[in-house]
Amino acid sequence: ILNVEQSPQSLHVQEGDSTNFTCSFPSSNFYALHWYRWETAKSPEALFVMTLNGDEKKKGRISATLNTKEGYSYLYIKGSQPEDSATYLCAFPSSGSARQLTFGSGTQLTVLP
Amino acid sequence: NAGVTQTPKFQVLKTGQSMTLQCAQDMNHEYMSWYRQDPGMGLRLIHYSVGAGITDQGEVPNGYNVSRSTTEDFPLRLLSAAPSQTSVYFCASSYTKTGLNQPQHFGDGTRLSIL
DSSP: OOOOEEEOSEEEEETTOOEEEEEEOOOTTOOOEEEEEEOTTSOOEEEEEEOSTTOEEEETTEEEEEETTTTEEEEEESSOOGGGOEEEEEEEEOSTTSOOEEEOOOEEEEEEO | OOOEEEEOSEEEEOTTOOEEEEEEESSOOSEEEEEEEETTTEEEEEEEEEETTEEEEOSSOTTEEEOOSSSSBOOEEESSOOGGGOEEEEEEEESOSSSOOSOOEEOOOEEEEEO
16 A cells, blocks of 8 residues: 655634645556545545646645655645645555555645634 | 435444444445544545455455445445544445556545444
């Protein structure tokens, strides 16, 4: 099982601030990189699945970039709102068959009003 | 369209008891999986299936059995519950059959306590 690392582990920002987090993954045999948003007492919800080096995806105020050569992805939130408070997970297919997702431990974001 | 449905939502068992966690999806997804979520550990894959009749082990399969007799259903069985299996269990599915390049759709989870 290959490691997926996320940083920081937790983050507190003020409403209106922009913020970003990092997901690091093994750069060899890249297949895809997933981002999920997980609110307390709910289930994880998919944000993006990225497959191409240099890919950039956007969903409202949230965007993500991908660098497969150096093995990292950034998730950006512009103008954070209290409803953005959640844990943000990234995941990487970690087996040779790319059928097993390995999740990072997540970045817990708290947006203070 | 219900998506991924898990039952029960909560369950308390005694050590040594058996039970089955149910998971059903109505999206005709080939890929289904079970994860457990423990504090500080993140989501860990227990078992997965790429279609009816095909299952395989994930990262933490010990103590759990699965079967996939239909595309829709993927039950997880605990044959003899142990306190170490106290966790929140999530079922997920996706269109993917040959590689995980599609998003996972998660159920609401089952919170299981083993006394």
